[in-house]
Amino acid sequence: MPETILHHYSLSTFSEKVRVALGLKGLAWRSVDIPAAPPRPLLAPLTGGYRRVPVLQVGADIYCDTNLILPTLERLFPPPQAPSFYxxxxxxxxxxxxxxxxxxxxxxxxxxxxxxxxxxxxxxxxxxxxxxxxxxxxxxxxxxxxxxxxxxxxxxxxxxxxxxxxxxxxxxxxxxxxxxxxxxxxxxxxxxxxxxxxxxxxxxxxxxxxxxxxxxALGHGKPEAMTEQAAFDAACEAQPVAPTHLQADGDPDGLRAGTSVTITPDDNARVPVSGTLVAASDSEIVIHSRDSRAGDLHIHFPRLGFAVVAA
Ligand SMILES: N[C@@H](CCC(=O)N[C@@H](CS)C(=O)NCC(=O)O)C(=O)O
The missing domain is CATH 1.20.1050 (Glutathione S-transferase Yfyf (Class Pi); Chain A, domain 2)
Structure with missing residues (x-):
């Protein structure tokens, strides 16, 4: 599996939730220290414009929002291989x-x-x-x-x-x-x-x-610094993974795979992210997006706290 990359900055307390989650699971991870405010020219193309922090990257799969990042780490590093979050x-x-x-x-x-x-x-x-x-x-x-x-x-x-x-x-x-x-x-x-x-x-x-x-005392696991450029290059070199934990027709409201959608936080930083629906469930949605430099990406969001609209 590609490396687990976290884009974050030290003052970011939502990032602290994930840093401690990585500590709880005892994981080795790559730490990309980003500025505390935009511009973030090597991160924004990966997230399709979603601006909040932290962002988890595994190759060309991008996970936005801690409400999805923790369940994703649980899925990728399940017990008994690593302690459970649940x-x-x-x-x-x-x-x-x-x-x-x-x-x-x-x-x-x-x-x-x-x-x-x-x-x-x-x-x-x-x-x-x-x-x-x-x-x-x-x-x-x-x-x-x-x-x-x-x-x-x-x-x-x-x-x-x-x-x-x-x-x-x-x-x-x-x-x-x-x-x-x-x-x-x-x-x-x-x-x-x-x-x-x-x-x-x-x-x-x-x-x-x-x-x-x-x-x-749970700590932060084993972070190893990575540059923003190296993380961007890792996305360019990887292909997004076809999701096997979600179904193409899994959207509870009937949106089908292949539909153009926008996904927008419903509380703050309401920047719509555009893409093509790949798969969904009632707790996660993943869209395909193609960036001119980063190539094909799958961007994943939780359903809680986001509005999904057919474009
Ligand atoms: N619901 C989001 C909230 C994330 C959030 O608001 N993070 C703060 C930093 S702690 C943020 O993005 N601040 C603006 C920024 O860094 O651009 C999550 O759980 O990840």
Whole structure:
């Protein structure tokens, strides 16, 4: 199998979810360090314009969004070869609650981050996040009026996490870590890695710290640096793999293989990606796209959080 390549940058906390997932599975992987904002001239052609981070690449197969990247790593590196992300039959709950947690926590977490370090955000970063990603101004002054509400939202979400861990269990589903632990960890990690220590008390994180440390201890696996050019070349040299885990007529809404479609995130960075439907299920869709330089690609998306429209 071609190498497992992750396009990411260190501040990217959704990338941290995947880095720890690679650690949980104990995998060797290639680490492509990309800029924290576009232009990303060697990544954009591979994703068909999808702009968010992280992106997983395996040859000429491109996987967008952590809601698909984790199930994909589970499929490519299943137990018992590697520990599962879904112990004790937790896959459905872990996937559903991960989606809900990310959606509920992202803006409040950025609000608290901005409260502590927003004055250090470069103006061009704030402009990019407003115009090309979130649609809101994330500077400290613009986020400040919302801070009390953002803290309420963090406290209310953290409350169920504390309740779930209150019996002293090591992880949310028991002794083994799951995808849901990694999801909940990632937003807290954005705050703890970038804010002064008082964030723990302000955001109500103190009772969660033993669990947080256990997730941190999973590590990042075995990353080996790779240049953006080398990753691009790997896509050019590979052919996309015909999906055997999905069916050509597997779209629950009846879209057939060969149909031209656009796929667009339904929350932010709403850049439509165009291609021809290859195969689908109710949890994944894969399209073929041909880039003039990278050649044939299969670009995979989760169904949760994306709108698929016949073009
Ligand atoms: N639902 C997406 C969200 C990804 C996301 O919002 N990532 C942030 C970085 S942590 C991002 O793309 N920021 C804008 C950028 O880097 O261009 C996922 O789970 O992968």
């Amino acid at each position: 112990p004790s039959g937790s896959e459905g709950i872990a996937r559903g609650l991960s989606f809900a947690w990310d959606r509920a926590m992202w803006i409040p977490t950025i609000g608290v981050l901005a409260h502590f370090i927003g004055d250090n955000f470069p103006p061009e970063f704030v402009k990019d996040r407003k115009e090309g990603y979130l649609g809101i101004d994330i500077s400290k002054s613009a986020m400040a009026p919302e801070l009390p509400m953002h803290l309420q939202q963090l406290h209310a979400q953290n409350a169920w996490l504390k309740t779930a861990l209150a019996d002293g269990r090591r992880f949310l589903f028991g002794d083994a870590p799951s995808a849901l632990d990694l999801t909940c960890y990632q937003t807290l990690c954005l705050l703890r890695k970038n804010c002064p220590p008082e964030v723990d008390a302000l955001a109500g994180l103190v009772p969660l710290l033993p669990w947080y440390d256990r997730v941190t």
